[in-house]
Amino acid sequence: MSTDLHYETHVFVCVNERAPDHPRSCCSARGSADLRDYMKDRAKELKIPNIRVNSAGCLERCELGPTMVIYPDGVWYHFQSRNDIDEILARHIIGGERVERLMLEPGQIFPKPKVHEVLTLTVNSVTPLTDLISRFELVDPDGGELPSFDAGAHVDVFTKTGLRRSYSLANDPAERDRYVLGVLREDNGGGSRWMHGDVSAGMELSVSPPRNNFPLVGNAAKHTLIAGGVGIAPLLAMGHALRRGDTEYTLHYCAKSAEEAVFKEDVTDVFGDRVVWYFDGGDPAKGIDLEAVLKSPAKNEHLYICGPAGLLKAARENASHWPAGSVHFELFAPSANTQEWQNEAFKISLSRHKKILTVPVDKSILEVVREAGLDVESSCENGICNTCRTGLLGGTAEHRDEVLSDQEKADQSVIMICTSRAKKGETLILDL
Template sequence: MLIIDLKHPRKPLLPPFEAGSHVDVHLPEGKVRQYSLCGDPTELGRYTIAVKRESDGRGGSAWIHETVAAGSTLPISAPRNHFALKPGEGPILLLAGGIGITPILAMARALTRQAKPFHLHYFTRSRALTPLLPAIESDLPVGNVQLHFDDEPATREDIAALLANRLADAQTYYCGPPGFMAAVGRAAEHWPEGTVHFETFQPAGLDGAPPEPFIIELREGRVVEVSAQTTALAALRAAGVPLLASCENGVCGTCECGMLGGQPIHRDSILSKDARGHRFIACVSRATGVLKLDL
């Protein structure tokens, strides 16, 4: 695990951010990767990110581990937040698996500072391989944190049992690797809409259906054809619609746009069930027939 503090070469203070925010890190050859800000939002002299080297990843983490050192220059975006804490006074349940602790730690720090009720459950393979453990032990109240290690049976916790009984007004936030995300998602299916929030680092698996051509109708009535071989994002850009994008894997939300009608095929990893009725992620999602977008 590589912990990186990012500072501006000239300005003493960076733009403010809230817990759950991430930045885009621009790498060589046009690669862009998103990393959650795991530092304290009150410390605006630096941004802190944690990068785990993924041996089967797309090369971004390996490049960072092999190349970045003290004094290196990394172009990054301003912070963006698609995983913000929602208003409310009820208890907060925070669940993290492995490197998924990065946005969750920032949330726990914010809730500690605000004196709001929360409990953090952190699942990792072993104590020795637990990312950011020193920060957790030094910055968070002991009674608000439970650590669960695969190699320490006494610390293990069943996720389904943990989420079985929801306290009144409770909300849960979770982040972690695919298996962990799937387990929490299943365990929280009975929680009311709008009380379960998550962020994922990897794109959702495809539904297995072969891509079919469809049509996008823009707000003013102009029509954009999307072939089976291209994405909605690429087709819109080719038609002159200046839609921003970053990850192009359906995990960052940069290309999110309003949807006015149609039958979308959602393949992103960020929109909630409610948002899928009126929002669309153009880089990965598709549609059947005519899709009307608020563009």
């Protein structure tokens, strides 16, 4: 290409930094400096000729950040991840195309409303496994492939009564033709009561694509899995994945009795002699000897726990000496938390929408944000499912959820807006 320009491609990446309490926040707080470095390195590695990637001050489109503009094309992008940068390099800079999904429109001021993807699936079968737990198999209505998932993933079911409830996928992640869920009917669970009472084979269900808040750690030297009751579901999917690898793993599975051990045959098939069974008759003292099992973690061993709140609490307490980041768990219901929280009113800044709002004592951040007209996803609204996870760009939160790790809570860079609030006297700057 012949050009009179000094650089054929000149990229300006905003790395402007504002004070942490600034209501607009900035591209740096949203990770732009690391991504600029990544872009520079990748451009070099790809040997892209005559390109310059420069740091820029505020490009005055902060609500859409992180932002970059590419000249001489004059194309603006919003980017958030290394994948976004890779796509901009491959398609725009090398391929001469446009990456429409990341492009900012001329005159655009605020982010576009999110499009929530929903799948319509057919219930292929409903099979009672115990008095309280049933197995639901969902398939594509036309027999097509379903979106892939990794072990530990869940889908959200949208009930016809207006609820959204998360259920773990229990089948082999290599299967693309079905999702298998195990659903426990809980007396106070509107979602599970609807699933048990109103859903039957042949019905259509609205379901979110799979998401994973409970993934296996790829480079672990050993995996220990602890399941109670229907908590076996995501761990069964993990068993499918683990048996294809060569990492050591063991499942400890506790149920009231052999008859009430859900997915018993699948567990036997998948785990073989790597499962240790416990039938406690409802007496936790006769269940898994957590002290012995969790006493001495091996180097780079990871622990995954899923089951009733009591088992989860006991397992986490017994693993409190495990290295940070090595204990992973998934909750179905909030644990019987004895902590008394005192609500106070505080301010939030919706940094992408130029709004400063007050959260009164009797409302959650989620409610206030919705009242302001933002479409924000939620499911449990109890701080256990991770759906309402929101970037925290400034201010100090009082984390009341049970889903963030201790490290994430200490980092103060995300918040569960259904339950958590600001620490006394703090204003929270949200990535909304």
